[in-house]
Amino acid sequence: MTLADWLTILPPVLALALALWTRNVYFALGGAIWLSETFIAAFNPAMGVLAGVERAVSVLGDAGNTRILLFCVIIGALIEYMRRSGGISGMVNWLVRSGAAGTRRRAGVVTALTGTLIFVETNISLLATGIMGRPLFDRLKMSRERLAYLIDSTSAPVSVLILLNGWGAYVLALIAGYGFDNPLEILIGTIPLNFYALLTLAGVFLTVATDRTIGPLKAREREVREADTVEPGEEAKPGHALDMGLPVAVLVLGALGFMVWTGGGNLLQGSGSKSILWAVCLATLVAALLLWRSGREEKGSLITTGFKGMGELLPAVTVIFMAIVLGASLKALGTGEVLGGLAAGFPLPWALPAIIFIIAGVASFTTGTSWGTYGILVPVAIPLAIGGGVPPSLALAAVLGGGVFGDHCSPISDTSIIASFAAECDHIEHVRTQLPYALIAGTSAVVLYLVAGLLTT
Template sequence: MPEILTVLPPVLAIIVAMLTRNVYAALGLAIIASETLIANFNPAMGALGSIDRAAAVFESPGNTRVLLFCLLIGALIAWMRDSGGVEAVVSGLMKRGLVSTPRRAALAPALAGTAIFVETNVSLLSSGVLGQRLFDAHGLSRERLAYIIDSTSAPVSALILLNGWGAYALGLVEPYGFESPIGVVAGTIPWNFYALLTLAGVYLTVFTGRVFGPMKTAGLNRDVLVEDEEAVAPTRSIYMWLPLLTMIAGALAFMAWTGGGNILAGNGSQSILWAVCLAMLVGGVLLAMGKAFPKGGLQARGFAGIAEMVPVVAILFLSIALGDSLRVLGTGTFMASVAEAFVSPIIVPAVVFVVAGVTAFMTGTSWGTYGIMIPIAMPLAVALGIPPSLALAAVLGGGVFGDHCSPISDTTIIASLAAGCDHIEHVRTQLPYALVTGGIAVVMYLAAGVWVSLA
């Protein structure tokens, strides 16, 4: 089979998703296409293989934990929202003048997304829950909220690296015999141009209030919908902040515990699942003691919140299955081989960034991209005399760039969920920002390549 055909399934998924706005059909067709190629163009075996591939998602404890987390967080969000806890927090912030303007309202989730760097999903959901009501109150679109939280949470995780991202990158770098692998990973911060520029772009947008592209018209029909929504009276702010604080602190504590005292070595999926269960316990007891819901209401609202998450979890489930299938098909390996063809030190950082971005875009996973691209980038860096931190930063930034552009990315899916907006609309409105920032990053990587060559 020609290797170029390995890019057909992800391309099919992206085209169908954009044209039909039906992500379920897009992902399902892509899985069948991938499995059919794996089965040597046998469509019957491809269909059967697709079923087995979907079932195999649950063979990974990490995948299962993430899916459970996304379901359970729905119950926690419903409790915080329907109890009046979110409204109480927003009301308190408004009374104190802390979110009295659209600029301040937009700044709140941006700061939350930046500060909660321990785990991307926790960051996205925490800042999204806070931002939804604030953005509605000031007439700001949910798509803009999704952009803000998506473009702070993942970039800051790829920069600070005191989290699972850092541990993963360190594990991939260590086999190459560097004197200080930790130094290589830590040294990526000034070279991670896409992440730095994306964060700067978010805060520039927040402080200036200016947007461009499809974001200008995003959410025009949202105002009517908001007016029709049933208002929830503010009750006690502790119904929101205590479970949320429990989840964040629990994620940190469990990361340290599962890592034997080292957060970097902790188990991310296990920690966030334990943390959300602990937060639900705290929230459930708090709401029961405060009689926030009528008899049986706590359970009913919890299941209703879980039901709200089912469509998004289905997309995430299909995305994971597609990613697994594409790894077997060899899509990422083919994309990585493209990078190997360019051996000039001047263009290698830029090429690595672009190929990592395209790979993440097509596979929908930045971490999967890292597993493919870091083993390519590190030997290239050593052979050509390129600073390993520069090459690693290009991979890390490229993975986030591809995720931000991809409609099949798990982080864009969860960002849409957290902001409460249509997933395809989030991708469509965020895409111009990602492309502009990615283009500038390519130029900066070319300049870095020239600088390294002359040094």
């Protein structure tokens, strides 16, 4: 690697170091954006500041990015409407009374199953499951960090396994140009070979079945159990479970329906960003009507209540926005290509799946985006697989799983940020408590990819 190659890796390394040292994600992301843009601007620090601002403007110029940010803002109004109507607390009461979530194990199972079943879009899965789980975990004296782990470690792994969503459409588009007779068959072939996603889901359900935790999460659970009181977020007097259930159902089913519609009848061809934005707008309208019907809101104050909920999400949305800006800057700098080139120079074909998984994990960890990692590494991994005699599905599975692995370990990952926001816990604490689980599954996946490489090449 040349000096220029090493320099492209410095900005994400700086972001990670600052995030862990200062525990201030804004400072970490801002510093990394400035350094990346400074390098692009021929090492001019003043131009790095100005270019960073322009990079942010260009990110907002992308319709997909803008839709995601709008979704994250509007979901704040949806949450506030469901909270004010008593729908969230009503849903929790119903789950406890029915026995579906009356114990710690059952609450964990309900949360994990909800995160698994809402596979249409990771943000929807994280936010819907987090909204339901917060008061439930508080009532049963379970830590918010545990909730964040459960929802983070179900949403993305399920999304890259089921693939009837925007993830599947995106990856299918990436592999469509390599001359395969049936690219969909290649994509489906990744399901049993995506070892990290399968192991992570197994770890989640083992955790909830045994009610046992490890590492920093175990210590955090002990703190919450031994606390004299639990301080849940402010909740309204319990209302009807329907006041939460109906908006969430509209959110999930609406997203599915809109993906089929925007895809001309094909779910895989639908627009994920359009679908989730339209669905959250529709769900928010339903939640507002339910709140108005309940009589709990003063006449004419629905809009004010909605803006209050949106305002509470601005800090989290700012972090997501900055993470997107950093990803765009690192793409312009060429960080991903440098990391991908490391895999291309490896001489042992049987080790390629494991190497691809590790490189994808490092790329996702340093850039904070699995989607960006896929865009960079799929064009590297598929030709490498074809040239080295590795089954394309195996190489593609290594990229998909490695991207999720890096996301789970990274403090600048957008999905980890949303998971900690949805659970309302400290973001760095979420990453720290989830890390042992991710490392165990990631190390095991590397071993399995080495074995699979030996058996197939």
